[in-house]
Amino acid sequence: MPVTVVVGAQWGDEGKAKVIDLLAAEHTHVVRYQGGHNAGHTVVVGSERYALQLIPSGVLYPHIIPVIGNGVVVDLPTLFKEIDTLQSRDIDCSRLLVSSQCHLIFPWHQSLDSLYEQGRGDDRIGTTLKGIGPAYADKARRIGVRAGDVLDPAAFANTVKVQAVAHNSEITALGGDALDVDAVVAQFSELGARLAPYVRDTVEMLHESLDRDDALLLEGAQATFLDLDHGTYPFVTSSNPTAGGACVGTGIGPRYLTRIVGITKAYCTRVGSGPFPTELLDELGDKLVEIGHEYGTVTGRRRRCGWLDLVMLRKAVRINSFTELALTKLDVLDTFDEIKVCTEYDATGKPIYAVLPGWLTDISAVNSLDGLPERAKALVDLVEKEVGVPIRIVGTGAERHSYVVWQ
Numbered sequence: 001m002p003v004t005v006v007v008g009a010q011w012g013d014e015g016k017a018k019v020i021d022l023l024a025a026e027h028t029h030v031v032r033y034q035g036g037h038n039a040g041h042t043v044v045v046g047s048e049r050y051a052l053q054l055i056p057s058g059v060l061y062p063h064i065i066p067v068i069g070n071g072v073v074v075d076l077p078t079l080f081k082e083i084d085t086l087q088s089r090d091i092d093c094s095r096l097l098v099s100s101q102c103h104l105i106f107p108w109h110q111s112l113d114s115l116y117e118q119g120r121g122d123d124r125i126g127t128t129l130k131g132i133g134p135a136y137a138d139k140a141r142r143i144g145v146r147a148g149d150v151l152d153p154a155a156f157a158n159t160v161k162v163q164a165v166a167h168n169s170e171i172t173a174l175g176g177d178a179l180d181v182d183a184v185v186a187q188f189s190e191l192g193a194r195l196a197p198y199v200r201d202t203v204e205m206l207h208e209s210l211d212r213d214d215a216l217l218l219e220g221a222q223a224t225f226l227d228l229d230h231g232t233y234p235f236v237t238s239s240n241p242t243a244g245g246a247c248v249g250t251g252i253g254p255r256y257l258t259r260i261v262g263i264t265k266a267y268c269t270r271v272g273s274g275p276f277p278t279e280l281l282d283e284l285g286d287k288l289v290e291i292g293h294e295y296g297t298v299t300g301r302r303r304r305c306g307w308l309d310l311v312m313l314r315k316a317v318r319i320n321s322f323t324e325l326a327l328t329k330l331d332v333l334d335t336f337d338e339i340k341v342c343t344e345y346d347a348t349g350k351p352i353y354a355v356l357p358g359w360l361t362d363i364s365a366v367n368s369l370d371g372l373p374e375r376a377k378a379l380v381d382l383v384e385k386e387v388g389v390p391i392r393i394v395g396t397g398a399e400r401h402s403y404v405v406w407q
């Protein structure tokens with residue numbers, strides 16, 4: 001049975017969750033494979049809006065088994081807050097499974113994230129301050145604490161204590177406030193006990209599902225150009241959102257990945273610092289922010305906006321082996337007289353643009369190809385031709401049903 005992967009093709013917030021929600025209808029499991037609660041994944045169903053950070057975006061369907069794969073770093077207070085909020089809205093989270101190999105985020109990771117950012121001054125990355133980088137750093141240093149460790153409560157409490165003391169030394173050396181060790185141990189002993197029933201060997205479990213011909217959907221967080229290896233380093237996240245990361249972060253080998261869906265907006269956004277060749281620093285950028293509601297779900301920060309960059313998209317196609325693309329938020333361009341698309345860079349690295357006339361029509365209610373204005377179709381055609389990958393879905397609004405099947 002083929003495995004589908006959904007990957008952000010830009011700098012995040014491309015509308016991955018909406019596409020995952022759409023595709024989840026034809027899958028059995030949705031598996032997060034990296035990142036943590038730095039992600040903000042929004043699904044809109046009718047008048048209900050769900051903003052998910054850790055729980056896989058398929059959770060809204062009763063038939064889906066949501067899985068937090070081994071590559072994810074898990075913040076337990078956020079996980080349980082999210083579960084409680086969803087349950088209070090009648091979304092059942094009892095099927096959730098968490099890999100025993102997931103690394104846990106602790107309050108010291110959050111303190112260090114802030115202290116490292118302060119230390120960088122003007123060179124700060126603009127992280128979400130969720131402790132993601134320091135948690136992955138501890139994983140790489142081989143001192144991390146994993147979800148499976150909660151199954152031995154006494155040993156877990158002892159490890160948390162030892163780690164809290166060790167990290168306090170670094171926090172105070174950097175001028176931060178030491179954490180109350182006993183309070184953290186008490187808090188995490190309670191959270192660990194609550195986590196225990198969700199913990200599984202998900203690698204084994206996912207392979208049993210593959211043997212049964214279940215249809216797995218692997219959910220990327222962040223995006224290609226925030227990838228620790230392939231992104232705009234050092235202005236990146238600390239995991240591998242690219243398609244290869246889906247194998248590592250779930251334990252599913254590459255030969256199973258057959259459908260690799262890249263998600264790109266019809267324009268570009270980025271939160272935090274770092275290069276952005278097609279960024280608009282004028283009123284057109286402000287217009288994209290306002291019409292596209294480009295404010296971060298997790299941090300509320302204004303997203304930087306600019307034109308679609310096909311040079312980067314072509315690079316994303318190569319790195320991820322995209323078999324198809326979804327082009328989202330086309331409706332945000334409805335009122336633009338002129339739409340630019342960067343097709344190449346000049347010798348100095350400056351974007352060169354194709355300029356297309358706007359369609360100046362509200363397409364937010366359109367959900368058939370016939371209903372799309374010719375000028376809107378011309379933009380989609382241009383992207384497909386320039387990038388050489390079929391576009392399957394075009395987003396025309398935030399709601400679950402607001403899309404056009406392109407082919």
Ligand code: GDP
Pocket residue numbers: 008012013014015016017018039040041042043044297328329330331332394395396397398399402
């Ligand atoms: P993700 O992180 O990639 O899942 O994306 P986010 O949820 O952070 O941000 C995408 C935003 O755009 C969310 O508010 C979605 O509800 C919204 N959205 C997704 N697709 C479309 C679309 O085609 N049109 C419009 N107008 N909004 C969309």
Ligand code: IMO
Pocket residue numbers: 008011012013014038039040041125126127128129130131132133220221222223226235236237238271272273
């Ligand atoms: P989703 O899954 C957009 C950005 C941060 C910062 C950089 C590093 O919703 O697309 P981190 O806290 O991960 O160490 O921050 O990465 N970032 C995101 N930007 N969407 C996200 O997730 C992001 N997750 C992290 O703004 O620039």
Ligand code: MG
Pocket residue numbers: 012013014039040041042297
């Ligand atoms: Mg997001």
